[in-house]
Amino acid sequence: MNVAMQAQADPMDIRPFRIEKIRKELADSFTMELVPEGGGSFSFKPGQFNMLYTFGAGEVPISISGDPSDTSKIVHTIRRVGAVTQAIGNLSEGMAVGIRGPFGKPWPVEEAFGSDLVILAGGLGLAPLRPAIYMALANRHRFGKVVLLYGSRSPSEILFPKELEKWRGRFDTKVRVTVDRAEPGWGGHVGVVTKLVKGAGFDPMHTVAFVCGPEIMMRYGIQALEGAGIDRSGIYVSMERNMKCGIGLCGHCQWGAPFVCKDGPVFRFDEVADAFTVREL
Amino acid sequence: MANSQAVIDRKDLDALFTLLTEEGYQVIGPRAEDGAILYAPVSGPDDLPRGMGDEEEGGHYRLSNRNDAQLFGHTKAVQGLKAHLYPARQKLWSAEKAGHGFRVVKDSSPQPRYAFIGVRACELAAMVIQDKVFEGGPYTDKGYAERRKNSFIAVVTCNHAGNACFCASQKTGPDVSEGFDLKLAEILDGSRHVFLAEAGSEKGRAVLERLPKQVAEEGDKNAAAAQIDAAAKGQKRAMIAGVADLLAANLESPHWEDVAKRCMSCGNCTMVCPTCFCSTVEDTTDLSGLKAERSRKWDSCFSIDYSYIHGGSVRNTGASRYRQWMTHKLSHWVKQFGHSGCVGCGRCIIWCPVGIDITAEAKAIGKGA
Numbered sequence: 001m002n003v004a005m006q007a008q009a010d011p012m013d014i015r016p017f018r019i020e021k022i023r024k025e026l027a028d029s030f031t032m033e034l035v036p037e038g039g040g041s042f043s044f045k046p047g048q049f050n051m052l053y054t055f056g057a058g059e060v061p062i063s064i065s066g067d068p069s070d071t072s073k074i075v076h077t078i079r080r081v082g083a084v085t086q087a088i089g090n091l092s093e094g095m096a097v098g099i100r101g102p103f104g105k106p107w108p109v110e111e112a113f114g115s116d117l118v119i120l121a122g123g124l125g126l127a128p129l130r131p132a133i134y135m136a137l138a139n140r141h142r143f144g145k146v147v148l149l150y151g152s153r154s155p156s157e158i159l160f161p162k163e164l165e166k167w168r169g170r171f172d173t174k175v176r177v178t179v180d181r182a183e184p185g186w187g188g189h190v191g192v193v194t195k196l197v198k199g200a201g202f203d204p205m206h207t208v209a210f211v212c213g214p215e216i217m218m219r220y221g222i223q224a225l226e227g228a229g230i231d232r233s234g235i236y237v238s239m240e241r242n243m244k245c246g247i248g249l250c251g252h253c254q255w256g257a258p259f260v261c262k263d264g265p266v267f268r269f270d271e272v273a274d275a276f277t278v279r280e281l
Numbered sequence: 282m283a284n285s286q287a288v289i290d291r292k293d294l295d296a297l298f299t300l301l302t303e304e305g306y307q308v309i310g311p312r313a314e315d316g317a318i319l320y321a322p323v324s325g326p327d328d329l330p331r332g333m334g335d336e337e338e339g340g341h342y343r344l345s346n347r348n349d350a351q352l353f354g355h356t357k358a359v360q361g362l363k364a365h366l367y368p369a370r371q372k373l374w375s376a377e378k379a380g381h382g383f384r385v386v387k388d389s390s391p392q393p394r395y396a397f398i399g400v401r402a403c404e405l406a407a408m409v410i411q412d413k414v415f416e417g418g419p420y421t422d423k424g425y426a427e428r429r430k431n432s433f434i435a436v437v438t439c440n441h442a443g444n445a446c447f448c449a450s451q452k453t454g455p456d457v458s459e460g461f462d463l464k465l466a467e468i469l470d471g472s473r474h475v476f477l478a479e480a481g482s483e484k485g486r487a488v489l490e491r492l493p494k495q496v497a498e499e500g501d502k503n504a505a506a507a508q509i510d511a512a513a514k515g516q517k518r519a520m521i522a523g524v525a526d527l528l529a530a531n532l533e534s535p536h537w538e539d540v541a542k543r544c545m546s547c548g549n550c551t552m553v554c555p556t557c558f559c560s561t562v563e564d565t566t567d568l569s570g571l572k573a574e575r576s577r578k579w580d581s582c583f584s585i586d587y588s589y590i591h592g593g594s595v596r597n598t599g600a601s602r603y604r605q606w607m608t609h610k611l612s613h614w615v616k617q618f619g620h621s622g623c624v625g626c627g628r629c630i631i632w633c634p635v636g637i638d639i640t641a642e643a644k645a646i647g648k649g650a
Binding site for chain 1: 373374376378381382383385387414415418419420422423532533558559560561562564565566570573580582587588589590591592595596597598600601605608609612613616617
């Protein structure tokens with residue numbers, strides 16, 4: 001089923017997918033590869049999310065962490081934090097989940113062609129950015145510099161470490177990783193991810209930045225990017241709010257006037273900068 | 282071109298109910314039940330709240346006896362059309378375990394065909410606002426769209442204002458000019474009891490054509506106009522002008538804390554508000570664990586759960602939740618849907634257990650209180 005066909009169906013109807021592969025990522029998180037039951041394909045744009053249903057337990061919004069050029073499967077990276085994600089985590093390969101989506105506004109990867117690209121991620125925030133990284137690297141020649149700055153709490157909580165190493169090994173991509181707290185054997189940066197911005201070597205006048213992580217990290221990350229000279233209209237953030245429908249009809253994800261599910265989750269920072277400063281909005 | 286008006290005698294009003302029933306509609310109208318006026322199935326004019334009025338104030342509602350023969354002498358029902366067009370609880374689908382997966386069975390029962398009689402201007406305006414919410418965006422609520430398409434709307438214009446009414450300041454009433462199928466004005470003058478009728482759609486014209494009626498006289502038209510005038514002038518409350526911008530600029534007003542001291546976060550205002558549309562979904566399984574179901578039910582931005590994401594709720598304080606409701610209704614709604622989300626019916630004032638008055642709170646924020 002392509003995107004156009006998905007748009008015609010009732011967006012509240014779920015589509016069954018079979019879990020083809022489960023890979024443990026961290027102590028509390030895992031990645032699942034899903035293929036459509038009965039065949040078909042699935043297209044999405046980097047930064048979009050699905051509503052993921054598991055039988056009887058409920059439904060949660062989960063960003064897509066796979067490669068947008070591969071329409072044969074959906075990849076989700078999930079942290080066990082609540083009843084539904086626990087229930088999904090207890091499923092095994094061969095079992096089914098329900099999918100609604102893809103929903104939401106994507107990272108503007110194509111619009112960033114021609115600029116330097118800075119990707120600033122914290123913790124599990126790397127997952128919704130990974131499709132954008134795949135797409136950027138597949139179109140590497142269309143960008144100036146490509147810089148990935150990633151911070152996690154500790155070395156053992158670094159998400160996708162093998163891929164980070166692979167990307168770091170490329171001669172055309174700068175990858176800097178930092179941890180809040182080092183562990184024995186860690187020889188890399190220690191400190192918050194915002195410290196990596198300085199000296200990252202991008203041209204602030206011609207840079208687009210994608211930021212995703214805990215809200216507090218995004219706030220300081222944006223400050224650092226602005227401090228480095230990037231205009232707020234060149235900074236994009238991905239927000240997280242409670243979602244029940246994914247299509248702007250249930251009201252839960254409102255963040256001021258925007259519905260995070262359909263007007264976001266990716267926002268251009270200058271359009272939401274004021275909302276960032278209002279508590280409990 | 283103005284629609285032609287006719288006069289239907291009170292004793293011929295049965296014909297409207299009969300006709301709509303024959304057309305396959307379930308007729309819904311105001312009924313006095315459980316000490317309140319509610320929208321419920323009605324089989325004829327005898328089911329309507331004859332001679333009944335309603336007292337309303339902040340945190341106060343009582344039925345009263347008008348000692349007259351008016352069928353629509355009250356101001357408005359406890360809830361608008363929302364409960365029928367957008368049911369408080371609705372099954373979306375069920376699923377059964379099948380092998381390693383499950384099979385989804387969609388609930389495809391046809392939507393009801395409602396004919397609403399006695400709809401007030403504010404309720405009609407609220408319905409038009411919900412149309413925009415559920416049908417105006419990139420995604421449509423298919424059930425709502427079907428119920429709306431199936432519906433027949435017979436407005437009865439107001440002849441007086443309730444104490445909580447402020448539709449005039451929201452420009453949603455008391456007169457109506459579009460969006461209805463049939464518009465009625467109840468005129469009771471001594472022993473003469475008639476309804477001035479006007480069709481607002483093809484559906485309405487077809488119904489009006491088949492009803493027993495006389496030509497409308499100038500006196501009837503004047504009487505109906507005078508009623509609407511009285512309903513407008515009798516309004517004791519008003520929403521201040523420019524409230525959308527005012528609230529957007531006052532998200533950090535200390536007044537939110539002041540409201541929070543009184544607000545009980547009960548969510549009554551959201552339940553009776555004819556435009557509030559928030560919902561949640563509930564997933565359940567039976568005891569065998571083999572059958573699951575998903576339902577959608579009304580939700581309220583006043584609950585802590587409403588804004589819950591992993592790690593905790595976004596809006597933990599009462600102040601932030603009241604602010605969410607009021608700023609959404611009066612300010613963000615305009616950006617989202619091009620219109621205020623408030624129709625000035627005053628239900629949130631009446632059904633607030635402590636009588637918080639949205640018009641007074643807006644004024645207080647305007648004064649920088």
